[in-house]
Amino acid sequence: MSDTTSTMTDSTNHSDYSGVVIAIAIVVLIVKISLFCWCINKFKANGGFRSYNQTGTPVKKFMTLTMDKFLNDMEREKPIRFTDQQLRIATDNYTYLLGSGGFGAVYKGSFSDGTIIAVKVLRGSSDKRIDEQFMAEVGTIGKVHHLNLVRLYGFCFERHLRALVYEYMVNGALEKYLFHESTILSFEKLHEISIGTARGIAYLHEECQQRIIHYDIKPGNILLDRNFCPKVADFGLAKLCNRDHTHISMTGGRGTPGYAAPELWMPFPVTHKCDVYSFGILLFEIIGRRRNHNDNLPESQAWFPKWAWEKFDSEQVGEVITACGIEDKDREIAERIVKVAFSCVQYRPGARPVMSAVVKMLEGSVEVPKPPNPFQHLIGWVPPTQPVHASQADTDTTICSDSSALLAKSVPVLATPVVTKCEIELASV
Numbered sequence: 502m503s504d505t506t507s508t509m510t511d512s513t514n515h516s517d518y519s520g521v522v523i524a525i526a527i528v529v530l531i532v533k534i535s536l537f538c539w540c541i542n543k544f545k546a547n548g549g550f551r552s553y554n555q556t557g558t559p560v561k562k563f564m565t566l567t568m569d570k571f572l573n574d575m576e577r578e579k580p581i582r583f584t585d586q587q588l589r590i591a592t593d594n595y596t597y598l599l600g601s602g603g604f605g606a607v608y609k610g611s612f613s614d615g616t617i618i619a620v621k622v623l624r625g626s627s628d629k630r631i632d633e634q635f636m637a638e639v640g641t642i643g644k645v646h647h648l649n650l651v652r653l654y655g656f657c658f659e660r661h662l663r664a665l666v667y668e669y670m671v672n673g674a675l676e677k678y679l680f681h682e683s684t685i686l687s688f689e690k691l692h693e694i695s696i697g698t699a700r701g702i703a704y705l706h707e708e709c710q711q712r713i714i715h716y717d718i719k720p721g722n723i724l725l726d727r728n729f730c731p732k733v734a735d736f737g738l739a740k741l742c743n744r745d746h747t748h749i750s751m752t753g754g755r756g757t758p759g760y761a762a763p764e765l766w767m768p769f770p771v772t773h774k775c776d777v778y779s780f781g782i783l784l785f786e787i788i789g790r791r792r793n794h795n796d797n798l799p800e801s802q803a804w805f806p807k808w809a810w811e812k813f814d815s816e817q818v819g820e821v822i823t824a825c826g827i828e829d830k831d832r833e834i835a836e837r838i839v840k841v842a843f844s845c846v847q848y849r850p851g852a853r854p855v856m857s858a859v860v861k862m863l864e865g866s867v868e869v870p871k872p873p874n875p876f877q878h879l880i881g882w883v884p885p886t887q888p889v890h891a892s893q894a895d896t897d898t899t900i901c902s903d904s905s906a907l908l909a910k911s912v913p914v915l916a917t918p919v920v921t922k923c924e925i926e927l928a929s930v
């Protein structure tokens with residue numbers, strides 16, 4: 502009897518004991534799995550497998566960059582510093598070229614969490630700019646956040662590579678929809694784009710911590726996201742590096758012929774109003790869906806803003822709207838946009854509105870005052886027989902060698918005789 506009892510007690514203890522062992526085993530297994538997962542995450546966050554063949558192409562690509570890893574930095578509004586190697590992986594060794602511009606080439610890339618990026622590799626990495634200055638300027642750009650400005654995620658500053666990492670804009674630049682693309686954007690959409698763009702510039706001028714002058718507003722620098730929401734690109738870059746020969750280059754400012762305000766070409770103070778001028782030219786291009794200057798048209802129509810003014814001045818603005826193929830239902834808004842454009846391209850910077858006022862005028866929440874003649878200064882103007890050289894204007898101003906042709910082709914405010922007159926006009930700005 503006692504034997505039977507002791508056997509039963511043993512077997513009960515035994516089964517209790519094995520239950521505990523199983524429970525411990527399960528707990529150990531769970532701990533091990535969690536530890537394994539943690540290690541994997543840590544490994545990924547630290548760069549994963551990175552090996553390259555002789556050409557520098559990643560041969561075994563494991564996850565390297567995720568936005569999660571950088572969330573803390575982003576929350577602190579600090580742009581992230583990437584290494585050359587990280588950008589090589591993200592761009593598959595710079596395989597997918599999106600295009601190149603005055604600052605350098607732009608490549609498409611992605612982080613392994615699916616975030617798509619555009620990496621702008623800056624030209625002239627060898628210039629002697631010191632780290633702190635580069636960082637400070639990138640820091641400023643990185644802190645600027647607005648719905649209508651392209652977001653800077655980060656940058657790379659290494660001996661042979663300086664690059665900026667931006668959010669990717671899937672629909673590319675407005676330029677292609679105005680001048681090339683078969684996809685036609687409705688007038689309503691273009692109106693929205695003009696308002697969004699104006700808001701982005703107004704933010705740069707009037708709201709962000711350090712006021713920023715863009716210097717190069719043009720359709721190529723207005724990028725469109727998946728909903729065709731416009732975002733101004735390249736702000737802050739004018740101070741960051743030098744451009745190639747297709748751009749004028751001046752101390753503290755830059756611009757593209759055809760869009761650059763008159764004061765950018767002359768030895769006069771340059772303010773944020775130079776962006777207002779360029780935005781006015783952009784508005785003409787939006788209305789006309791054509792470049793502001795077209796040599797293939799008869800001379801009277803070649804420079805669209807001037808032709809439009811002649812019509813507007815003789816109360817025939819309707820002809821401009823019709824020539825631009827704008828439907829009757831959009832006429833009222835189109836006429837308003839034309840008036841705003843004339844206000845923006847006033848010769849005297851002081852006569853141009855500030856961007857926040859431009860936003861309101863475009864929205865229709867305030868009346869657009871009747872603009873004075875923006876081309877008054879051209880009356881009596883005679884085309885120059887010789888190209889105007891920078892040295893004639895200012896020793897501090899350099900215009901690149903082959904830009905004289907661009908000058909001659911561009912807006913004729915560049916003529917020397919005008920300088921004396923505008924000196925007087927600009928003195929009161």
Ligand SMILES: Nc1ncnc2c1ncn2[C@@H]1O[C@H](COP(=O)(O)OP(=O)(O)OP(=O)(O)O)[C@@H](O)[C@H]1O
Nearest residue numbers: 599600601602603604607619667668669670674721
């Ligand atoms: N964030 C981005 N997302 C998608 N495409 C981009 C992005 N940034 C630039 N691109 C594209 O890359 C190309 C080159 O851009 P980049 O800004 O260097 O030159 P650009 O605007 O054509 O000329 P510029 O330097 O005179 O402004 C353009 O086709 C542009 O649309």
